Structure formats: C-alpha cells, structure tokens
Amino acid sequence: MRGSWVALPAVAVAVAAVLGAGYEAGTTGGTTRWVWGGAASVGAAALVLWWLLVPATRWLSGERRPLTRAERAALTVPQRLEAVNQARSALMQSVTGLVVIVGVVFTAAGLVYTSKTLDVSRQGQDTDRYAKAVEELGSEKVEVRLGGIYALQRLADDSARDRATIVRVLAAYARTHAQDPAAGTDRTRLAIDTDAALTVGSGLASKGGSGYFDLTAIDLHHRALTFHALAFTQLAGANLADADLAGADLSGALMNNANLTRAALTGAHLGGAYLGSANLTGAYLAEADLSRAFLPGAKLTDAFLTRANLNGARLKDADLRRTDLTGADLRGADLTLEDAVRRGARVDR
Structure with a gap:
C-alpha cells in the first residue's frame, strides 16, 4: 500500500495541470490549448478514479497489501467469479464516472468560451453604438x-x-x-x-x-445656467462673465483664473471650489455657499457676499475693496472682520 499512496502527489499535479490548462484556454481561446486542457482533464479524472477504486478501496476494506500469487491461487471458483464480476462492475463504474467528469469539464469549458464570445460580441456592438452616436453629433x-x-x-x-x-x-x-x-x-x-x-x-x-468634466476655457458669458449641476467640473480660465448661475451646483469645481465678472451666483453652491485668482468683480453672491472654498488672490472688488456662507473659506490675498460682506458667516475663515475692513470691505460692526 505504501507505493499506492505515491499516487497522491501525482493526482495533485494532474489537477493543477487541468486548472492551468483550462485558464490558458479560456484566456487565449487557442484550439491547441483547448485540446491540451481536455486531455489533461481526462488524464486527471482517470487517475483520480483509479486511486479511489484501487488503493483507497483496499485501504478502507482493511487490506493493507495486495494479495500474493499463492493467495490468489487458493481462491475457489465462486470466489474467482465474484472477483471478476466485481472487477467488471468497478470498471463500468469507472467508465461511467470518467464520462460524467469529462462531460462536466467540457461543458464548463464550453460555457466559459461562450461567455467570452458573447463578451467580445458585446464589445463590438458597443463600438458600433459609439461610432454611430459620435457621427450623429x-x-x-x-x-x-x-x-x-x-x-x-x-x-x-x-x-x-x-x-x-x-x-x-x-x-x-x-x-x-x-x-x-x-x-x-x-x-x-x-x-x-x-x-x-x-x-x-x-x-x-x-x-x-x-x-473632472473638462470645460477649461469654455465661453459661457451671458448664458443662463440657473440650477445647473456642475459639481467637480474643470472651469479653469472659463469666461462666465454676466452668466446667470443662480442656485447652480459648483461644489468642488476648479475655477482658477475664471472670469466671473458680474456673474449672478445667488444661492449657488461653491463649497470646496477652487477660485484662485478668479475675477469676481461685481459678482452677486448673496446667500451663496462658499464654505471651505479657496479664493487666494481672487478679485472680489464690488462683489456682493451678503449673508454668504464663508465658513472655513480661504481668502488669502483676495482683493476685497468695496466687497459687501454684510451678514456673511466668516467662522473658521482665514479672515477677521478687522482684516476685512482694513482691506476695504463693508461688514457688520
């Protein structure tokens, strides 16, 4: 029996070969790899069945070693016939099991191949849809x-x-x-x-x-964009002069160097937006949400920020001449009322 257990590593190697061959076949789709995968599957299945029906069966039945020639010669005729019938039965079971296993393996391989074929077909359809849609533009x-x-x-x-x-x-x-x-x-x-x-x-x-939705340098001056959702949009250098952006969602938008001269931003959402060096001269930002917004070097001359939320805003070097900050929430901002007045802003005293 000791030699029979040597088959265990061989079984493991065979199963690993099946898995590897099946993976390669599914990846490349080559006919040669499918053949090798199928052959490996059949070989592994036969090896596993042999191990189960011969060494494992003998071990479970208490037979720790194969019968000697003298012991086999001592068998009676009925015992020999019974042994032959049992061998035939075991052989038929082995063949049946082998057929079932091979069928399962090839069915699974066929499903994988079909899935990949459908995926390739779907990608082709997507490409056709994309080309047609772009043509329609x-x-x-x-x-x-x-x-x-x-x-x-x-x-x-x-x-x-x-x-x-x-x-x-x-x-x-x-x-x-x-x-x-x-x-x-x-x-x-x-x-x-x-x-x-x-x-x-x-x-x-x-x-x-x-x-980001890249609208760099887009020209939207004088355009009505009320309540538009443009969160996390790239608007660097955009021309939004005199644009109506009341109630628009510009949260997290990148608007450095944007031209927002006289833009209507009443109630707009600009939380976390970056407005470095943006021109907001005369912009109307009443009740706008500028919490955690970044406005370093922004030009806010004559802008209206009445009741605006500037909680946590960064206004370093921003031009606040004649900026109306009446009722604005400056908690957490890097700007004090005294500093705002010193820069020329109008605030509540």
Whole structure:
C-alpha cells in the first residue's frame, strides 16, 4: 500500500495541470490549448478514479497489501467469479464516472468560451453604438445631435470602460458649441443640444471614475445656467462673465483664473471650489455657499457676499475693496472682520 499512496502527489499535479490548462484556454481561446486542457482533464479524472477504486478501496476494506500469487491461487471458483464480476462492475463504474467528469469539464469549458464570445460580441456592438452616436453629433439637425448625446449617455451607463471617453467627448462638444445660438430670440439661453451635453456630461463625471468634466476655457458669458449641476467640473480660465448661475451646483469645481465678472451666483453652491485668482468683480453672491472654498488672490472688488456662507473659506490675498460682506458667516475663515475692513470691505460692526 505504501507505493499506492505515491499516487497522491501525482493526482495533485494532474489537477493543477487541468486548472492551468483550462485558464490558458479560456484566456487565449487557442484550439491547441483547448485540446491540451481536455486531455489533461481526462488524464486527471482517470487517475483520480483509479486511486479511489484501487488503493483507497483496499485501504478502507482493511487490506493493507495486495494479495500474493499463492493467495490468489487458493481462491475457489465462486470466489474467482465474484472477483471478476466485481472487477467488471468497478470498471463500468469507472467508465461511467470518467464520462460524467469529462462531460462536466467540457461543458464548463464550453460555457466559459461562450461567455467570452458573447463578451467580445458585446464589445463590438458597443463600438458600433459609439461610432454611430459620435457621427450623429455632427448632424445639421438638432434632434439628431440630441439623439447622439443621449445615445452616448446610455452607452456610458452600459459600458463603464467607455465612460471616461464619452465624458471627454461631451466636454469637447460643449466647449465647441457653447456660443451656438439658441432657438428663439432669447440670447441668454444655451442651445438645447449644448445644454444636454453639459447636463449629461457633468452627470456622468459625478458618478466617479471619469475624472473632472473638462470645460477649461469654455465661453459661457451671458448664458443662463440657473440650477445647473456642475459639481467637480474643470472651469479653469472659463469666461462666465454676466452668466446667470443662480442656485447652480459648483461644489468642488476648479475655477482658477475664471472670469466671473458680474456673474449672478445667488444661492449657488461653491463649497470646496477652487477660485484662485478668479475675477469676481461685481459678482452677486448673496446667500451663496462658499464654505471651505479657496479664493487666494481672487478679485472680489464690488462683489456682493451678503449673508454668504464663508465658513472655513480661504481668502488669502483676495482683493476685497468695496466687497459687501454684510451678514456673511466668516467662522473658521482665514479672515477677521478687522482684516476685512482694513482691506476695504463693508461688514457688520
């Protein structure tokens, strides 16, 4: 029996070979690897069955060593017939078990192959959808462009790996078409497709994994963007002069060097936004949330920050000449009332 137990390491090696071959076959999909994987599976299954039906069975039955030639010669005819029948039965069970195991292995391999084939097919469909949607963005008809934007939104929801690319495409579209004339006579409104690109793109970017919605240097002056959700958007160097951003969500937005001259930001959410060196001359920020906002070197001349929340804001070197800070919450800000007055701001005494 001692020699029979040597089969244990061989069984382990065979099983490891099956797993390795199956993995390689599933990874590369090569026919040769599938054949080797199948052969290894059959060999391992046969080895396991032999071990179970011969050494393990003898051990469990109390037989610690194989019968000698003299002991086998001493067997009676009925005993010999019974041994032959038992051997036949064991052989049939082995064959049946081997067929079942091989069938299970190849069924599993087939399922893996089918899954990978379907995945490749789905990726091809996603590529076709993406190409068609981008093509629609170049249409002369606004309804077709809208269809392309919402098709990209659906694709981004279905395919996480394409989301970052789609966000960049929508950002580029918004920057390019920001000053397109809107339908009708209202020149402050965004064109409907540009508005959709802003809304969809910023919404996808906010889901994470896509980076900032990059609207660097976009020209949105005089545009109405009330209650728009543009949180964590890249607006560095953007032209937002005279824009209506009342109630807009600009939390965490990067707006360094942005032009916000006379912009309407009543009740806007700018918590954690970065406004370094931004021009906010004459901007209306009444009741705006600027908690933990960074405004180093920002120009706030003649700006209105009445009842604004500046809790924890950073205003180092900000230009506060004639800035109205009446009723503003300056708790935790790096600005005292005395310092604000010394810089020329108007505050409650």
